Amino acid sequence: MQILDGRALSKKIEEKVSQEVKNLKSTCGCTPGLAVVLVGQDPASAAYVNMKKKACDRAGFYSITHDMPESISQEAIEKTIVMLNNDTNVDGILIQLPLPEHIDTTKLLELVDPAKDVDGFHPFNVGRLATGLDGFVPCTPLGVMELLREYNIDVKGKNCVVVGASNIVGKPMAALLLNANATVEICHIFTDDLKKHTLAADVVLVGVGVINLITEDMVKDNVVIIDIGVSRTPEGKLVGDVDFENVSKKSSYITPSPGGVGPMTIAMLLSNTVKAAKMNAKKLLEKSEA
Template identity: 80%
Template sequence: MQILDGKALAQKIEEKVSSGAKEFKSLTGRVPGLAVILVGHDPASQAYVGMKKKACDRAGFYSVTHEMPDDISQDAIIKTIEMMNQNPNIDGILIQLPLPSHIDTTKILEVVAPTKDVDGFHPYNVGRLTTGLDGFVPCTPLGVMELLAEYNIDVKGKNCCVVGASNIVGKPMASLLLNANATVEICHIFTDDLKKHTLAADIILVGAGVINLIKEDMVKEGAAVIDIGINRAPDGRLVGDVDYDAVAPKTSYITPVPGGVGPMTIAMLLSNTLKAAKIHAEEEK
């Protein structure tokens, strides 16, 4: 059993992005810029935004956070996004989810310019991903693919079971695996007999937000297990969706929580923002 160290790989990617940002500055006279929209006072969202800000500082990016009250109108958010779409110093726009219930999240995500959609949630980028074309890919599943590649885990022809069908993780994860020639099953809350599907999988990728959802008897000997879940246990610890202590001995590879997929998400956000900056620099020529 080998632990996939997302923290170490994220640091490696961050260093590469940081040197890419310096090179970009020497060529263009500016640095990549990321803008974040944070609505409300959700502690988890505030913590994530803080981590992203620190990562931008380390990489030498320009970053700005637009903090907005819970009761802000949808039109006010849209106006702010449209302003950032026009701002040449902003290469990436990130809408911190979830948004309050009175806001139409789909509408908000559609307002972001596709070339500034570093989260990969705009329908334009979703379409490019599902058809195998280059675009912006959601950071968490993209980070998973980087982690698999770093440890030479080839998904081609492998049976991959994606547990969780969200637009943010599950669906794009399945598309990336399919594009890499894996055989993919997607399981979700309405799946009958989850264990039957996970037991047949060479690689299980779970992002359902349920503590200890994947138990030892649901994993075949030698499978790789990628835990994308992040949950707060009753005792305050951060834990994933996998019963780690029981499952780990059966696996060939497994990600810890924390320190597995989590750090990769922010590293890929930086990578996507640098990519966006280069696209904008080409457009300005």
């Protein structure tokens, strides 16, 4: 059994991004800019945004957080997004989810300029992913693919079971695996007999936020386990969706939680923002030469 170390790989990616930032600054005077829209006082969201801010600082980004009260109106958030779409200092826009119930999340995500959609949630980028075209891909599933690549785990022709069908993780994860020529199943809350599906899987990828959902009897020997879920036990310990202690005994590769996929999410956000900055710099150069 080998641990898939997301912390170590995320540091490598962050170092690469930092070098790309230096190159951008020296060649065109551009500094990648990331704007985060944070609504409300959710502690998990605030902590996550703080980690993103620190990562941006380490990489040499320009970053700004628009911290808004939970009672803010839809119109006020929309005005902020339009302003950020038009701000040439901002290459990437991230709307921290979840949003309060009175806010139309879909409308806000669709309002973000697809060229600044570094979270990969705009329908334009979702469509490009589904059809195998280049675009922005949601950071968590993109991080999973980087982890698999780092450890030379080829999913081509493998039976991959994705547990969870969210727009943020499950669906884009399945699309990326399909684009990599894997055989993909998506299981969800209405799936009958989850064990039947996971037992046949060469790779199990799970991200639903249910502690110990995947147990030792649900997987075959030498399975690859990607645990994307994060939950907190009554004792305050962070754990994933997999019974790590017992499932790891049957695994060829497994991600810890925390320390597996989580760090990769922020690393890929940095990578996506640099990608957006390069695209923006190219557009500005073409305009100046026209």
